[in-house]
Amino acid sequence: MKREQDITAFVFLSPNIFGFLVFTLFPVLAAFALSLFRWDIFHAPKFIGLQNYFDLLGWVFEDKSFQWIDPDFWKFLGNTVFYLFAIPLSMAASLFLAIILNQKLRCRIFFRTVFFLPTISASVGLLILWKYLYNGDYGLFNFLLSNIGIDGPGWLTDYHWAKPSIMMMMIWGGMGGVAMVIYLAGLQNIPRELYEAAELDGANGWNQFCHITWPMLAPTTFFIFVTSIIAGFQSGFDAAYILTQGGPAGATTTLDYYIYNHAFVYFNMGYAATIAVVLFFIVFCVTMINWRFGGRKVHYG
Amino acid sequence: MGKIVLTRSRRRQIVHAFSYTFLITVGVTMLFPFFWMLITSVKSRYADPLDLNKLLPETVWQISANDIRNWTEIFNKLNRADRLMDSSALKTIWTAMDPNEQRKIGSVVTRGKYGEEDKKMLVTGLNQILLNEKLWKNEEVAAVLRPEERAVITNSSPLGKENRIKINRMIIDALFPEEIQKAHRYHWRNYRTVFVEINFYRAILNSFFVTLMITVGQVFTSSLAAYAFARLNFFARDHIFLGYLATLMVPGTVTMIPVFIILRELGWINTYYALIIPPLFSAYGTFMLRQFFLSLPRAVEEAAILDGCNAFRVYWHVILPLSKPGLSALAILTFIGSWRSFMWPLIVSHSDNMYTLPIALSLFQSFYEIEWTLLMAGSIIMIAPMLLVFIIGQRYFIEGIQLGAVNG
Numbered sequence: 001m002k003r004e005q006d007i008t009a010f011v012f013l014s015p016n017i018f019g020f021l022v023f024t025l026f027p028v029l030a031a032f033a034l035s036l037f038r039w040d041i042f043h044a045p046k047f048i049g050l051q052n053y054f055d056l057l058g059w060v061f062e063d064k065s066f067q068w069i070d071p072d073f074w075k076f077l078g079n080t081v082f083y084l085f086a087i088p089l090s091m092a093a094s095l096f097l098a099i100i101l102n103q104k105l106r107c108r109i110f111f112r113t114v115f116f117l118p119t120i121s122a123s124v125g126l127l128i129l130w131k132y133l134y135n136g137d138y139g140l141f142n143f144l145l146s147n148i149g150i151d152g153p154g155w156l157t158d159y160h161w162a163k164p165s166i167m168m169m170m171i172w173g174g175m176g177g178v179a180m181v182i183y184l185a186g187l188q189n190i191p192r193e194l195y196e197a198a199e200l201d202g203a204n205g206w207n208q209f210c211h212i213t214w215p216m217l218a219p220t221t222f223f224i225f226v227t228s229i230i231a232g233f234q235s236g237f238d239a240a241y242i243l244t245q246g247g248p249a250g251a252t253t254t255l256d257y258y259i260y261n262h263a264f265v266y267f268n269m270g271y272a273a274t275i276a277v278v279l280f281f282i283v284f285c286v287t288m289i290n291w292r293f294g295g296r297k298v299h300y301g
Numbered sequence: 302m303g304k305i306v307l308t309r310s311r312r313r314q315i316v317h318a319f320s321y322t323f324l325i326t327v328g329v330t331m332l333f334p335f336f337w338m339l340i341t342s343v344k345s346r347y348a349d350p351l352d353l354n355k356l357l358p359e360t361v362w363q364i365s366a367n368d369i370r371n372w373t374e375i376f377n378k379l380n381r382a383d384r385l386m387d388s389s390a391l392k393t394i395w396t397a398m399d400p401n402e403q404r405k406i407g408s409v410v411t412r413g414k415y416g417e418e419d420k421k422m423l424v425t426g427l428n429q430i431l432l433n434e435k436l437w438k439n440e441e442v443a444a445v446l447r448p449e450e451r452a453v454i455t456n457s458s459p460l461g462k463e464n465r466i467k468i469n470r471m472i473i474d475a476l477f478p479e480e481i482q483k484a485h486r487y488h489w490r491n492y493r494t495v496f497v498e499i500n501f502y503r504a505i506l507n508s509f510f511v512t513l514m515i516t517v518g519q520v521f522t523s524s525l526a527a528y529a530f531a532r533l534n535f536f537a538r539d540h541i542f543l544g545y546l547a548t549l550m551v552p553g554t555v556t557m558i559p560v561f562i563i564l565r566e567l568g569w570i571n572t573y574y575a576l577i578i579p580p581l582f583s584a585y586g587t588f589m590l591r592q593f594f595l596s597l598p599r600a601v602e603e604a605a606i607l608d609g610c611n612a613f614r615v616y617w618h619v620i621l622p623l624s625k626p627g628l629s630a631l632a633i634l635t636f637i638g639s640w641r642s643f644m645w646p647l648i649v650s651h652s653d654n655m656y657t658l659p660i661a662l663s664l665f666q667s668f669y670e671i672e673w674t675l676l677m678a679g680s681i682i683m684i685a686p687m688l689l690v691f692i693i694g695q696r697y698f699i700e701g702i703q704l705g706a707v708n709g
Contacts, residue, residue: 008612009535016526017541019582024548027559034559041562097327100320107324113695114328117335120691123641124659125680128666129338132673140337176331178702185703205316234552238643242663256644259554264648269558276555283552 031280034273041267052274072250072258073275077282079163080254084232086167086174091224093175098183099213112184115176122173127242130169131156134243156244162251166239179224186220187213226290233283255279335684342677343488491678495665503654504661505682507576508640511657514577515639520632523586524624528616530587531594532602542591545584553644561648575649576657580639586631592704593627594620630701633694637687658683 035052039045058069068074097115101108118126133140136154145152155165194212203211236254240246246253246261253261255275263272496502529535530542560579561570569575597620605619621628646657656664662679669675691698 005533006535009529009533009538012525012529012533012612012616013541015522016582016587019522019579020545020548020584022563023560023579023582024551024556024584025544027556027563028548028551030559030562031555034562041565100323103317103320105317105320105324109695111324111328112699113692114331116691117331117688120637120687121335121641121684123683123687124643124662125641125683126334128662128676128680129334131666132676133334172330176327181699181702230550234554241643241647242666256552256554259557260644260648263558263561269562273555273558276552276558279552280555283550287550 028280031273031276034270035277037270039269041269045270048270052271053278055271056274056278072253075250076253076255076258079250079252080233080236080256082163083167083170083235083254084229086170087225087228087232090171090174091179091221091228093171094177094179094224095183095217095221097176098180098187099209101180102184102187112176112181115180117176118173119177124238124242126173127238131243134165156252157248159248159251162244162248166236166243166252169239170235179228182220182224183217186217190216222290222294225294226287229286229290230283233279233286338677338680341674342491342681344491344674488674491674492682495675495678495682501658501661501665501679501682504656504658507654507656508658509686511573511576511646512636512639514573515580516632516635518577518581519583519586519635520628522581523583523631524590524621524628525616526587527590527594528612528620530591532615532620533612545587548584549588557645557648564649570649571651571655573655576646576655580642580645583635586635589631589701589704590624590627593624593630597623626697626700627704629694629697630704633690633698634701636690640687641683 034045036047036049037045038048038052054069056070056073060067060069101112105111134155136142136152136157139152139155141155142152153161155161190212194216195208198208198212234256236252237256237260240252240254240257241260244252246257259272259275259279262268262275496505530538564570564575564579567574569578601623602615602619605615610618641659642657643659643663646660647663650656650660653661662683665679666676
C-alpha cells in the first residue's frame with residue numbers, strides 16, 4: 001500500500017520534479033561549479049579555482065591606498081541596496097492605502113483596480129512611458145515644472161537624480177500593488193470586536209492603529225518585507241536595460257544588470273556565475289537575518 | 302471649554318470625505334500616465350506631445366505617411382509634372398538619398414506600377430528623407446521655405462524635438478500641395494504602422510503562443526505536483542516540499558547562466574523550446590496550489606475513493622473541478638508574468654521571428670526614439686492583453702495573491 005502510494009506520487013510529481021532538477025537544482029549546483037572556471041563560451045573552460053572570487057571580492061594596497069580589485073561590483077551592490085530603501089516607503093504607502101480602502105466606501109473595487117494597474121502593466125510598455133515622462137529636454141515632468149518656473153534636471157541622465165528617479169517610479173508602481181492587496185487581506189482578518197472595545201475605552205484612531213492594527217498586522221508586514229527584500233536584490237534589470245543602459249556612469253546598474261552584462265555581453269560566464277553565487281549568498285544571509293531577528297519579534301495573533 | 306465634540310456620525314463623514322479626496326488624488330496620479338499614453342498613441346506623428354493645451358488630438362494636415370495609396374498618388378503627380386527633376390529642392394533630396402534606395406525608388410516611379418513591396422519601400426524611404434536632419438539644413442531645401450520658416454532651421458541648433466516637428470511640418474507644407482495632404486484627427490493608423498514595422502505582428506503571435514503554452518503547462522505540472530504534496534503520503538514528502546520552498550529564495554540570475562548553457566548544448570537557443578520549456582515548472586505555483594488543495598474538504602474525495610476511483614481519477618474528476626478558483630488564479634498570475642517577461646526571452650531569442658512582444662518593443666524604442674506616437678501605440682498593444690485578463694479574472698487574481706501570502 002505504502003509502496004503503491006510512492007509510485008503514484010512519483011508519477012504525479014515526475015513532470016515537475018524533472019523540471020525542478022533540470023532547470024533549478026542542477027543549474028544552482030552548476031553555477032557554483034562554473035564560478036571556478038574562466039570561460040568565454042567559445043573556447044574550452046579553464047579551471048582557475050577561487051580566482052574569480054578573489055577578483056570579485058579582493059582588494060589591494062596600491063600607493064598605500066586601499067583599492068577593491070573590482071570596484072564596480074561594490075558600486076553596483078551599493079546601487080542595489082539603495083533601491084531597497086524604496087521598500088519601506090512603498091510598504092508604508094501600501095498600508096495607508098489599504099487602511100483607507102478597508103472602510104465601507106463606495107467604489108472600493110474600482111479604486112483597488114486602478115491602484116493595481118501599474119503592477120499589472122509594469123513592463124517594457126510602461127517603462128517606455130516613464131522614459132518619456134522623465135526626459136530632460138521634452139519630458140512631461142520638466143514641462144510641468146517649467147510652468148511654475150523650475151528648471152528640472154535630466155532625471156535619468158543626471159548622476160545624482162537617476163537612482164531616486166527610478167526609485168520614485170518603483171514606489172509609484174508598487175504602492176497599490178501586491179503589498180496593498182495582502183495588507184487588505186490582513187486587515188480583514190483583524191476581529192472587529194477589538195476596535196469596538198477600544199472605542200468604548202475612548203481610544204482615538206491613532207491609538208487604535210498603534211495598539212491594534214500595527215501589532216495585528218505584524219506577520220503580514222514581516223511577510224511582505226521578507227519577500228520584497230528577496231525580490232529587491234534582483235530588481236532593476238528592466239529599468240536599467242530600457243531606461244538608462246545602467247548609466248549615467250553606472251549609477252543605475254544593479255547586480256542583475258551587471259551579471260547579465262558579464263554573461264551575455266562580455267561572455268565572462270565564469271565571472272558572471274561568481275557574481276550570481278555571491279548574490280545568492282547575500283540574499284540567503286539577509287533572509288536568515290530577517291527570520292532570526294524579525295521572526296521572533298513578530299506577534300502572531 | 303471650547304472643545305468641539307464631534308458626534309460619531311459627523312466624525313465618520315469627515316473621515317470619509319478625506320478618504321475619497323485622497324483616493325481620487327492617488328487614482329488620478331495612477332491613471333493619468335495611462336490616459337496620456339492612450340491619447341498620444343492616436344495623435345499625428347507631427348503633433349507636439351508636450352502641448353498640454355491640446356491634450357486631445359486635433360485635426361492635423363499632413364501627408365499620412367502610412368497611407369500607401371497617397372504616396373503613390375504623390376509620386377504620380379510629381380512624376381507627371383516633372384517636378385521630381387525640376388524642383389531643385391526635390392533634386393537635392395533625391396541626391397541626398399542612399400544610392401541603393403535611389404535606384405529602387407527611381408525604378409518604381411519610372412515603371413509607374415507599384416507592387417505591395419514597392420509601396421512599403423516608398424513609404425519607409427520617404428519617411429527617412431523627411432526625418433533626415435542634414436537635409437533640412439541644406440540650402441536648396443531651405444530655399445523652398447518662407448524666410449521666417451528658414452529662420453527656425455538656422456536658429457535651432459541642436460534641433461530639439463519641438464523644432465524637429467515644426468520643421469517636418471514646414472517641409473511637408475512647402476514641398477507638397479495641400480490637396481494631397483490629408484486631414485486626420487485620430488490616427489488609428491499608428492497602430493497599423495506598429496503592426497507592420499519590424500515584425501510586430503509576428504512578435505504578438507509569438508507572445509500569445511509562448512504565454513499560452515507556459516500558462517497551460519505550468520498549471521498542469523503544478524497542479525499534479527501540488528496534489529501529490531497535499532493529498533498523498535510518500536517517501537520524504539515534507540523534505541522534498543521544503544526543498545521546493547527553498548528554491549523560491551534562489552535569484553533567477555543564478556540559474557539563468559547554466560540553463561542558457563544547457564539549452565545551447567541542446568541547440569535550443571532561438572527556438573520556441575527555449576522560450577517555453579524552462580519557465581514551465583514553477584515552485585511558486587506548486588506551493589500556491591498545494592495551499593489551495595489543502596483547504597478543500599476531503600469528504601467528496603473519500604467518497605470517490607470508496608467508489609474505487611484511483612488517484613488520477615480523483616485528481617481529474619474531483620480535485621480539478623473543485624479548484625477552479627485556485628487554478629484560475631495561478632493561470633492569471635502565470636499569464637501576466639510570462640506575457641511581460643523580459644530578461645529570459647532577451648537572452649534566448651536572437652532573431653526577428655523569435656522575439657516576443659517586450660523584446661520587439663524594446664528594440665523598436667531604441668531605434669525610433671523620437672516616434673512617441675508609435676511607441677505609445679506599441680506599449681498599449683503590449684499592456685492591453687494583461688489588463689483584459691486582469692479585469693476579467695480580477696477576483697481570482699486577488700484571492701490567489703492573498704492565498705499565497707496569508708497561508709505562507
